[in-house]
Amino acid sequence: MTMRTQLKEVPVQEALGMRLAHDLTRIVPGSFKGRLFTKGHIVGQEDIPALLDIGKAHIYVMELAEGELHEDDAALRMAAAHRGDNVTMGQPHEGKVALKASIQGLAKIDPLYVEEVNRLGEIALATIRGDRLVEAGGQLAATRVIPLVVSEEKVVRVEQIAARFRERYGRAPIEVKPLKPMRAGLITTGSEVFSGRIEDRFGPAVRTKLESLGSSVAEQALVPDDRGEIVRKMLEYKAKEYDMILLTGGMSVDPDDRTPGAIHAAGTDIVSYGTPMLPGSMLLVGYLDGTPVFGLPGCVMHDPFTSFDVLLPRVLAGETIHKEDITAMGYGGLHGC
Ligand SMILES: Nc1nc2c(c(=O)[nH]1)N[C@H]1C(S)=C(S)[C@@H](COP(=O)(O)OP(=O)(O)OC[C@H]3O[C@@H](n4cnc5c(N)ncnc54)[C@H](O)[C@@H]3O)O[C@H]1N2
């Protein structure tokens, strides 16, 4: 082993038979971005024009010093440090290692952890937002070091931050919580629906949403805009021990909007009526003796992604929603209006 990593530049015309020290990227706007050559590839005669085409007049021949890591090995070690339950780790690709969800579930990624790692410098850890639904195979994070060669000490620092996180929270920094199948009782308010003036469109929308997450609507009732009727139905569903009670419609400001009042009158501890996210600002979330209750405004029937799509996966993952979870939704919560 040499004392310092030796990176020797060799003109491509003289590189015949030499091994590439890293993946080489080709980008053609609009049609291609990826690796043209893989680390370890032995340069052949036919490769020389292709290398020149991507602007490589020289290649690196590398002898790694003790205490230094190649970008691929550094990325693999860092990804392994971050990785927790239900997360798969890919192979290095242009010095980058991706972490993906192996199941549908709730992504758990701590923003302060991500910042602490990135504060080290020469390290890039990019993630999706945590506490959001991720589908099986969906990406969670990708990590790499910035230089081609990095001191091993830097990677050890990442491993120490990850170990401290695990010790403190009893879980890995990046993991996916599985969703429990839950049975919901659904109460659809609205005299125009109850009387048959218009067809119910909320039931099918909520049913589809729950089923896509492995849960179901066990029972649905249509009720008029009448506080007493709504309260009675809620207490009936509570007695039937459904895992969740969902109410639709009548969530805004009209005199016929009786749903929030009824949810309160039934004895629900209201965590929040009103959510700083659009669409879904009139959503109510609370607990009736421990059973999660959602009051769903009209937009949930219409928009594909609302505050309900943020909060439902958390409830299905077994988490309790607190007031701070709601107030934190405003920043980045404007999706449409
Ligand atoms: N002046 C204000 N107007 C509105 C506010 C506000 O704060 N001030 N909030 C807006 C927001 S945000 C939403 S979302 C909507 C919907 O609120 P509601 O939950 O009260 O919805 P409804 O008034 O009950 O119904 C609205 C609309 O949707 C139809 N609907 C309701 N349920 C069903 C169903 N099961 N099947 C088919 N169609 C249904 C209903 O007939 C109305 O057309 O309010 C904004 N306005």
Ligand code: MOO
């Ligand atoms: O509950 Mo409504 O957005 O917020 O459309």
